Amino acid sequence: MSVHSEIKKVTTKVLADMKARGEKISMLTAYDYSMASVIDQAGMDIILVGDSASNVMAGNATTLPITLDQIIYHAQCVVRGAKRAFVVVDMPFGTTEVGKEEAVKSAVRIMKESGADAVKIEGGEELIDSIRAIIAGGIPVMGHLGLMPQSINQYGSFALRANDDAEAQKLINDALLLEKAGCCSLVLEKIPAALAKKVASQLHIPVIGIGAGNGVDGQVLVMHDMLGINKGFSPKFLRRYANLFDVMTEALQHYISDVKSGDFPNENESY
Numbered sequence: 001m002s003v004h005s006e007i008k009k010v011t012t013k014v015l016a017d018m019k020a021r022g023e024k025i026s027m028l029t030a031y032d033y034s035m036a037s038v039i040d041q042a043g044m045d046i047i048l049v050g051d052s053a054s055n056v057m058a059g060n061a062t063t064l065p066i067t068l069d070q071i072i073y074h075a076q077c078v079v080r081g082a083k084r085a086f087v088v089v090d091m092p093f094g095t096t097e098v099g100k101e102e103a104v105k106s107a108v109r110i111m112k113e114s115g116a117d118a119v120k121i122e123g124g125e126e127l128i129d130s131i132r133a134i135i136a137g138g139i140p141v142m143g144h145l146g147l148m149p150q151s152i153n154q155y156g157s158f159a160l161r162a163n164d165d166a167e168a169q170k171l172i173n174d175a176l177l178l179e180k181a182g183c184c185s186l187v188l189e190k191i192p193a194a195l196a197k198k199v200a201s202q203l204h205i206p207v208i209g210i211g212a213g214n215g216v217d218g219q220v221l222v223m224h225d226m227l228g229i230n231k232g233f234s235p236k237f238l239r240r241y242a243n244l245f246d247v248m249t250e251a252l253q254h255y256i257s258d259v260k261s262g263d264f265p266n267e268n269e270s271y
């Protein structure tokens with residue numbers, strides 16, 4: 001039996017041990033009980049209740065509109081389905097920036113009301129007081145640097161980040177600061193692979209990439225993207241493992257046609 005399948009529940013220590021022995025970490029988003037159950041039973045190490053729920057569940061153009069109450073609802077559903085995976089919940093836009101007391105209150109609400117294992121926060125030095133206060137409150141924090149979708153209005157586009165020396169150096173400084181502050185892990189989004197590899201080799205905490213190449217300690221994707229439920233989103237970094245949009249459309253059209261023709265339900269499907 002592999003170490004992987006022996007693990008009853010993934011914890012911060014399990015993740016740290018995986019980094020130490022060079023075992024890659026798998027991470028995927030989920031927003032509801034049923035999908036979290038499937039993902040958990042498939043053996044995923046981390047489930048992220050991402051604020052990408054704002055896009056893929058609610059249909060918004062950005063992650064900004066999702067509220068604390070909404071992310072807590074999604075987190076509660078996911079936690080009920082995840083028995084083994086480590087569950088991380090995004091702190092919504094506006095909850096960390098408002099000062100450390102409010103940030104701690106929001107993080108405590110997420111942990112207390114959902115039963116999740118950690119929160120994730122986009123940002124570095126600018127938010128370090130809030131991040132330190134949350135960690136001091138006993139809450140594990142996963143950092144998030146590089147492309148931070150909550151800052152999309154500042155960037156003006158979803159282009160590659162840290163592609164010049166100044167931004168790359170700030171990212172390295174922020175990553176070191178987050179580790180020193182006590183973050184349990186770090187997500188790096190859409191940055192050059194060489195930079196992500198450099199950061200992962202300098203840090204002792206696990207570094208999980210999305211569009212950050214293969215030199216990091218694990219990978220994360222948005223579930224709807226990798227399962228091909230979103231047809232219109234095809235960035236270079238995305239690998240589609242299924243084409244569920246087409247699979248589901250075929251099943252739905254088959255059902256519609258059976259209803260219209262009177263084929264469904266048949267005698268065996270009736271009382």
Ligand code: KIV
Pocket residue numbers: 029048049050051052053090187189210220221222
């Ligand atoms: O919200 C999300 O899905 C994320 C991932 C893209 C890392 O933050």
